Amino acid sequence: MTRLILICGLPGAGKSTLARRIVAGRPAVRLCPDEWMEDLRIDLFDEDTRDRLERRFWVHAQELLRLGQTVVLESGFWVRAERDEKRLAARALGTGVELHYLTAPVDELARRIAARAAAGEPGAVPISRELLDTYVPLFEAPTAEELALFDQPAEVNRAAGSPDR
Ligand SMILES: Nc1ncnc2c1ncn2[C@@H]1O[C@H](COP(=O)(O)OP(=O)(O)OP(=O)(O)O)[C@@H](O)[C@H]1O
Ligand SMILES: [Mg+2]
Numbered sequence: 534m535t536r537l538i539l540i541c542g543l544p545g546a547g548k549s550t551l552a553r554r555i556v557a558g559r560p561a562v563r564l565c566p567d568e569w570m571e572d573l574r575i576d577l578f579d580e581d582t583r584d585r586l587e588r589r590f591w592v593h594a595q596e597l598l599r600l601g602q603t604v605v606l607e608s609g610f611w612v613r614a615e616r617d618e619k620r621l622a623a624r625a626l627g628t629g630v631e632l633h634y635l636t637a638p639v640d641e642l643a644r645r646i647a648a649r650a651a652a653g654e655p656g657a658v659p660i661s662r663e664l665l666d667t668y669v670p671l672f673e674a675p676t677a678e679e680l681a682l683f684d685q686p687a688e689v690n691r692a693a694g695s696p697d698r
């Protein structure tokens with residue numbers, strides 16, 4: 534069944550890692566703003582361009598869903614209203630919709646972001662601890678009640694202990 538797959542979480546939560554694993558295991562298109570911006574030589578902190586790219590990804594995602602193509606979006610979806618919009622649009626298109634919520638303590642997020650930067654992973658935004666701390670209060674974690682509005686995620690072939698839902 535065609536599905537919209539949303540991956541929600543703060544930087545370093547493991548969204549890109551999970552998204553790569555999902556598309557490795559099933560036919561799905563992954564739209565990752567960080568990788569596109571890096572390939573197009575756009576500053577990863579150019580928030581205006583990021584917003585426009587994400588809006589364009591959303592238009593494109595809906596075109597793909599209409600064609601029966603499963604799509605993975607990994608933009609973080611910090612705000613419930615963004616997740617509601619996407620869930621309702623997917624329902625209107627008659628596709629399934631999954632929400633994968635990834636979380637870890639902020640010290641662990643900072644550790645992972647630093648390790649990722651040191652490893653030079655592609656599309657890795659080098660977020661400082663200070664910037665990460667400003668993000669935390671902006672993040673609206675999905676509640677159990679919200680998660681229940683989505684379809685049960687198909688089994689992802691994940692490493693033991695990986696946080697997912
Ligand atoms: N469950 C996990 N446990 C430990 N390390 C992890 C886990 N998931 C991902 N990582 C590692 O943490 C780093 C950050 O993961 P990833 O890039 O997937 O996060 P992200 O949520 O996509 O971050 P961003 O929002 O900045 O794109 C990577 O180096 C990744 O290998
Ligand atoms: Mg990522």
